Amino acid sequence: MAILLWSLSLSAASDFRGPSRDANGNVVPTPKGEQCIRPTDEIRRTHPELLLHKRDLTMHQGIRTKDASLKECINCHVTPDSSGKVARAGEPGFFCSSCHQSVSVKLDCFECHSDRPESADGERLRQTSPHSSGTPLVDRLLSLSNNPKAVSQQKVR
Amino acid sequence: MNSETPIDQYRRRLLGGSVAALAGLTLAPGVFLQTVQARPADEPVSDRNRWGLLIDTNKCADGCNRCVTACNEENGLKPMHGPTTDPQWIRIVKVKSKSTGYQFQMPVMCQHCEHPPCVDVCPTGASFKRADGIVLVDRHICIGCRYCMMACPYKARSLVHETLTDQKPYMPRGKGTVESCTLCVHKVDRGDGTTACAEACPEQAILFGDLNDSGSEISRRLEQYGGRQLRADLGLNTGVRYQGF
Numbered sequence A: 001m002a003i004l005l006w007s008l009s010l011s012a013a014s015d016f017r018g019p020s021r022d023a024n025g026n027v028v029p030t031p032k033g034e035q036c037i038r039p040t041d042e043i044r045r046t047h048p049e050l051l052l053h054k055r056d057l058t059m060h061q062g063i064r065t066k067d068a069s070l071k072e073c074i075n076c077h078v079t080p081d082s083s084g085k086v087a088r089a090g091e092p093g094f095f096c097s098s099c100h101q102s103v104s105v106k107l108d109c110f111e112c113h114s115d116r117p118e119s120a121d122g123e124r125l126r127q128t129s130p131h132s133s134g135t136p137l138v139d140r141l142l143s144l145s146n147n148p149k150a151v152s153q154q155k156v157r
Numbered sequence B: 001m002n003s004e005t006p007i008d009q010y011r012r013r014l015l016g017g018s019v020a021a022l023a024g025l026t027l028a029p030g031v032f033l034q035t036v037q038a039r040p041a042d043e044p045v046s047d048r049n050r051w052g053l054l055i056d057t058n059k060c061a062d063g064c065n066r067c068v069t070a071c072n073e074e075n076g077l078k079p080m081h082g083p084t085t086d087p088q089w090i091r092i093v094k095v096k097s098k099s100t101g102y103q104f105q106m107p108v109m110c111q112h113c114e115h116p117p118c119v120d121v122c123p124t125g126a127s128f129k130r131a132d133g134i135v136l137v138d139r140h141i142c143i144g145c146r147y148c149m150m151a152c153p154y155k156a157r158s159l160v161h162e163t164l165t166d167q168k169p170y171m172p173r174g175k176g177t178v179e180s181c182t183l184c185v186h187k188v189d190r191g192d193g194t195t196a197c198a199e200a201c202p203e204q205a206i207l208f209g210d211l212n213d214s215g216s217e218i219s220r221r222l223e224q225y226g227g228r229q230l231r232a233d234l235g236l237n238t239g240v241r242y243q244g245f
């Protein structure tokens, strides 16, 4: 499914032929897809509402379609530049920052959300981390052995 | 998929008689993987399902914490500044009977209460229960007041104290918000039909399933052997059930 654009970068031409430059002259990497999910002038204005709407649908109703998914924006727009480097959120050349910095909009999406495409992280690692837990005892759970009510058999459903 | 898998045969035996069913249980670990169907991505979750876990403390091996490490790995929890502040979604609780000296351990995570106190006390609406019973924190709304941490009888929640980087794309997490076990909601929504902890447990002590589906493995085991809620006296009707103690 073809997703997002780099059409948001301020100086971007309206084609997808090569990397463009943002208002500060930084190269914005070429997106993977050919076509944004919405026409350029529309997505420039409505992407905050689209993302907000989708955020609530995903969070509260578990709707995980690709349209207007921040994850899909990242999958398409965060690509290596000509030297193979992938910009992190906030750095020059990171797609979202390229525009938001110019217009002095502070983004906090990436304090929580990953600024990397899924594929870079999708591999499931199964090694055991040295971080072992085993922190003993939830005090209130002690009542398991002390509280006769909690130990009595429960009818389940 | 073959209609006559060993699992189908097992199910038939389970229905047929208790002796055969007992044999089936030991012969067919991992059966639960087959019972959950993927929901279309554009369909909202509904109360047709109620997701839960069944944990068998008899199987939980002393000293093991593979579920904890699998959970940390799956959800991107990394050691930061030590156990007093590091978020923890599953903890291994060791229980000892004062009278007999008998002791065992079990994993305790968010119990996904039907009547969650964390949701009752949340001043912002960030703490909420999905229609399918999974209790989550909407971090977009959470202000980090930690009321929910105080209200939870299971000590299931943690505050993220540190600035985080390299979160998992499917599990956004960040400083100043509260979090707890999501029942691997990203896996549930994907239709995996299991959780990272259930997958990782070498003893198959953790079973994920649909408590509302009377045909699911978890429901059948509960029906046959019973199950217990931690602090059932609180009447929270937890989605996580325990067997074996």
Ligand code: SF4
Pocket: B109, B110, B111, B112, B113, B116, B117, B118, B119, B135, B151, B152, B153, B154, B155, B156, B157, B180
């Ligand atoms: S176990 Fe705690 S965090 Fe989980 S739903 Fe119940 S009260 Fe909330």
Ligand code: SF4
Pocket: B121, B122, B123, B124, B125, B126, B127, B137, B141, B142, B143, B144, B145, B146, B147, B148, B149, B177, B178
């Ligand atoms: S810490 Fe967040 S989720 Fe918990 S009660 Fe406060 S606002 Fe609600």
